[in-house]
Amino acid sequence: MNKEELKKTIKNITDIKTSQELLDLAFGRARNKKEKDAKINIVHDILIDRLKRIIKTFPRIDTLPSFYKELLNNRIGIVNIKKALGKINGAILVIERITKTSKKKELRHFYGRISSLIKDLDKDLETIRNAKKQLRELPIIDPTLFTVALTGLPNVGKTTMLNILANTSAEVAPYAFTTKHINTGRFRHGLLEIQLLDTPGVLGRPKKNSIEEEAWIAMNHAAHIIIFVVDPLQGLEEQLRLLKQLKQDRLFIYISKTDMINKEKLGEIIRRLGVSKIPILTSREELEQLLIENAKRYYKEFLRKQALSP
Numbered sequence: 072m073n074k075e076e077l078k079k080t081i082k083n084i085t086d087i088k089t090s091q092e093l094l095d096l097a098f099g100r101a102r103n104k105k106e107k108d109a110k111i112n113i114v115h116d117i118l119i120d121r122l123k124r125i126i127k128t129f130p131r132i133d134t135l136p137s138f139y140k141e142l143l144n145n146r147i148g149i150v151n152i153k154k155a156l157g158k159i160n161g162a163i164l165v166i167e168r169i170t171k172t173s174k175k176k177e178l179r180h181f182y183g184r185i186s187s188l189i190k191d192l193d194k195d196l197e198t199i200r201n202a203k204k205q206l207r208e209l210p211i212i213d214p215t216l217f218t219v220a221l222t223g224l225p226n227v228g229k230t231t232m233l234n235i236l237a238n239t240s241a242e243v244a245p246y247a248f249t250t251k252h253i254n255t256g257r258f259r260h261g262l263l264e265i266q267l268l269d270t271p272g273v274l275g276r277p278k279k280n281s282i283e284e285e286a287w288i289a290m291n292h293a294a295h296i297i298i299f300v301v302d303p304l305q306g307l308e309e310q311l312r313l314l315k316q317l318k319q320d321r322l323f324i325y326i327s328k329t330d331m332i333n334k335e336k337l338g339e340i341i342r343r344l345g346v347s348k349i350p351i352l353t354s355r356e357e358l359e360q361l362l363i364e365n366a367k368r369y370y371k372e373f374l375r376k377q378a379l380s381p
C-alpha cells in the first residue's frame with residue numbers, strides 16, 4: 072500500500088457510532104413505520120448496513136505497512152481490534168436470526184433482544200472508533216520512500232538537522248523533550264527523494280514511555296538507515312550507552328554542533344566513538360552525501376526487484 076492508498080483507506084473508514092446512537096437511529100426510523108414487520112425490517116436494515124460498513128471500510132490489519140501495524144499495536148493492541156471486528160461481524164449474523172424469528176412474536180420482544188445485542192457491542196465499537204482516530208492522527212509516512220531516522224538523546228540537534236535537510240521549520244528549542252511526536256520531512260536532491268523522521272528523545276533506559284516506544288517502532292519498521300546524532304557538548308557516556316542498544320547494521324553516527332568545539336576536542340570524541348566501529352560523519356555535506364548514496368542504492372535495488380517480479 073503506498074501513501075496515497077493509505078491516506079484514502081484511512082479517510083474512507085466509516086462513521087462509527089456508539090451503541091446508543093445506533094439504537095436511537097434504528098428505533099427512531101422504526102417509529103415512522105406503521106406495520107410491525109416494517110418496523111422490524113427498517114431496524115434490521117439500518118443496523119446491518121451500519122455494521123457491515125464498519126467491517127468493509129476498516130482496513131485489514133495485515134495489509135497495513137508494518138510501521139502502522141506496530142503503532143496500532145502499541146496504542147490499542149491488534150488482538151483487541153481483531154476481536155472487536157470479529158464481534159461486530161458476529162452480531163450481523165445474530166441480527167439476521169433475531170429478525171427471522173421475531174416476526175411471529177411481539178415487537179417488544181424484538182426490540183429487547185436487539186437492544187441487548189447492540190449494547191453488548193459498545194466496547195467493541197469504541198475500540199474500532201479509537202483505532203480509526205489513531206490511524207487518522209498518525210504521521211503520514213510514505214512506505215515507498217527511502218527513509219532515514221534521526222535519533223539520539225534529547226537536545227542533540229535532531230530537529231535542527233531535519234529542518235536544514237528538509238527546509239522545514241519544526242520546533243527547535245533549547246529544552247529537552249520538545250519533539251512530542253514524530254516530525255517528518257523530505258530531503259530532495261534532484262529527482263531523488265528521501266524521507267526523514269525526527270524521532271522523539273529516545274532515552275537509554277529499558278522502560279520507555281509510549282512516545283519513546285513509538286520512536287523505536289519508527290526506527291525499526293519505517294527507517295532504512297538510522298543516523299545517531301551525538302552532541303559533543305553532552306556527556307558521551309550516556310550517548311554511548313544508548314548507541315549500544317541500537318541495531319548495528321544500518322547505523323551511522325553524526326556529530327552535531329562541531330561549530331562549538333575545537334579540533335582537539337573533536338578528535339577526542341571521534342576516538343572515543345571509534346570503539347563502536349560505526350561510521351562517523353562530522354559535517355552536513357558528509358551526511359548529505361551518505362543519504363544520497365544510500366538512497367540511490369536502495370532505489371536501484373528496488374527497481375531491480377520490480378523488474379524480476381512477474
Ligand SMILES: Nc1nc2c(ncn2[C@@H]2O[C@H](COP(=O)(O)OP(=O)(O)O)[C@@H](O)[C@H]2O)c(=O)[nH]1
Pocket residue numbers: 224225226227228229230231232242243244245246247248249250327328329330331
Ligand atoms: N551551535 C549549534 N547549536 C545547535 C546545532 N544543532 C542544534 N543546535 C542547538 O541545540 C538545541 C537543541 O536542538 P534540537 O534540534 O531541538 O535538538 P533535538 O532535541 O535533538 O531535536 C537548540 O538550541 C539548537 O539551536 C549546531 O550544529 N550548532
Ligand SMILES: [Mg+2]
Pocket residue numbers: 226229230231242243249250269
Ligand atoms: Mg527535537
